[in-house]
Amino acid sequence: MSKLPNTSASIFSVMSQLANQHNAINLSQGFPNFPVDNRLLEISERLLKENIHQYTPMAGLPSLLNKIAELTLNNYGRAINTSSELLITSGATQGIYTAINALVTSGDEVIILDPSYDSYEPSVLVAGGKPIRISLNDDYSPNFNRIEDVITSKTKLIVVNNPHNPTGKIWSESDYENLESILEKHPNIILLSDEVYEYISFKHTHISVNSRPKLRERAVVASSFGKSLHVTGWKVGYLITPEHLMKEIKKVHQFLVFSVNSISQHVISEYLDIVNFDEVGKMYSNKRTLFQEALKDSRFEILPSEGTYFQIVNYKNISTKNDLDFAKELITEHGVAAIPISVFYEDATDKHMLRFCFAKTDETLLEAAEKLCRI
Template sequence: MSKLPHIGTSIFSTMSHMANEHNAINLSQGFPNFPVDNRLKNLVAHWSSQEIHQYLPMAGFPPLLEKIAILTQKSYGRSVHPNTEVLITAGATEGIFATLQALVHPKEEVIILDPSYDCYETPILLGNAIPKRIPLKDDFTPNWELIGNTLNANTKMIIINNPHNPSGRIWSEHDFTQLEQLVTLYPNLLILADEVYEYITFEQKHRSINQREQLKNRSIIVSSFGKSFHITGWKIGYLIAPEPLMNEIKKVHQFLVFSVNSMAQYALNDYMELVNVNELGAFYQHKRDFFRSLLHETPLELLPSEGSYFQVASYASLSKENDLDFTKRLVTEYGVAAVPLSPFYADNKQTQCIRFCFAKEDHTLQEAAKRLRNL
């Protein structure tokens, strides 16, 4: 008997499969299609010939942990201890899974803000805890009245995602102050902050939990080398958390993967001395602006994209179809794959919105827009 009877193939796999089957341009799955930095590839080539292929320490390669601590200090002004408050994970997803398994007990509640990434709910269910799915407002900002009404003494954790996937919205100062007011009412509440797109923001700079004195000591912050350095297939990320929480997470992490790919850690340790993460926002803002300018020539209505490499668009003026049918027709009739938003909601809410990934070569975006102009 299945432990996850309602879980099927992810919408990302479904749409990518359809894109391949129909030779469509794949703007559905969130991965870049442009080359990785040659400096990073050269580092991998160098380290592949060295004798560094055995297990590294469970928490991560110590020099890389130091580099993360330095980056956190430079980016957010937060001092973290590399040996006790940082953990290298096998991608952000493993970090999220280990955190939820370690810190949430059976029957405790975890708040998820929908539309939400599909890896949040499963570890909660596997731990016999209770996911409480709360919709964001129609503009994809937090509904603090609804969140406040849902919190109770049995709520163990709230998961936040900023910058947000799938909407591309980012949190305002008001959102953080609202969260700070709520945690004062619930002193045992923990925060799992998914910040994997932290270095991909545009007009407004990213606000991180790392910068919030009232929140950081009860928070687990998730970051991703895969997202920041265009290496999603490496599946490597990291967590930052206060030592008492991190000790519990490490107990689970060591029996999930023990340690993370050694060659990747050596290469990233060197690469972090060469790369400036603060240039990422400008790079992706060019992509966003270019893609939006192309889509203005289509009948789609573009919603705000403040961070991440996603653009949400409404097709409400074109069709009354549900979003899954519309995206399937987009593949079969127009040769472009996008992702419907309804699978990101617990109740499959219909917003008549779809998500495009613009982390693609310019010519890919141009060809996709050319096809979308035929809508």
């Protein structure tokens, strides 16, 4: 009997494979196609020859833990205890899976806001929990009336994602105040905040749960160096959470991966001394502007992108096909791959939306936009 009977190959794998078959420009899967920082490569080459190839401590390389603590204090004003409140994970996805399986037990309910990243629900199901999926507002802001309406005595966890994949929406100060008001009424609910795109925000500054005293003492915050440093294949993320929650998370983590790739941890630890995360946000802001400007004369409706490296478009002026079929047609007929937004909803809500990833070279973005403008 399968724990995940309705789970098949992810849409990201499906669309990337189709893109490869048809030699299409792949703006579907969320990974950069440009080189990493040369300084990061130089550190990697130098450290590779040193004695850094054995297990690190289970919770992470001490120097990296200290650098993350410094980063968190400087950016969010939160002082964390590196020995009891911080854990290096094999990517944010493993961190999220581990947290859910450590904190959710059979019958617990977990609120997930749709459209949502595809790893949340399977993690809840494997833990024996019950996903309660509710839709965001039409502008992709959180609907707190819906959230409050579905809270029961069995609600264990609420999962939020900010900046938001797939829509690029960023939570406002009032959003957090509304969430705080709800959670004050329900002191046993834990918050899981997926903030892997925290350094990629544009018009509005990202507000982290790390900076919210009312939330952070009952929250698990997930971050990703893969996204922040353009090294998605390194699979290095981290969790920040109070000690009483971290104790349970570490119990699962030690038997899942025990410790994370030692070389990546050593390299990132040294690289954090020189990298400027403000430059990361500026670089992606420029790419977003370039892509949006290049699509201005197309028949696609360009929706706001406040953060992440994703751009949502509406194709209602082009086709009445459902978004999955249109996304496949876009690959086979026009040579550009995107992700249909309906796959991020439990009920496959189809608003004729596609997600493009603009974490690509300028040349790739311009070539893709040229093809899209011909449609």
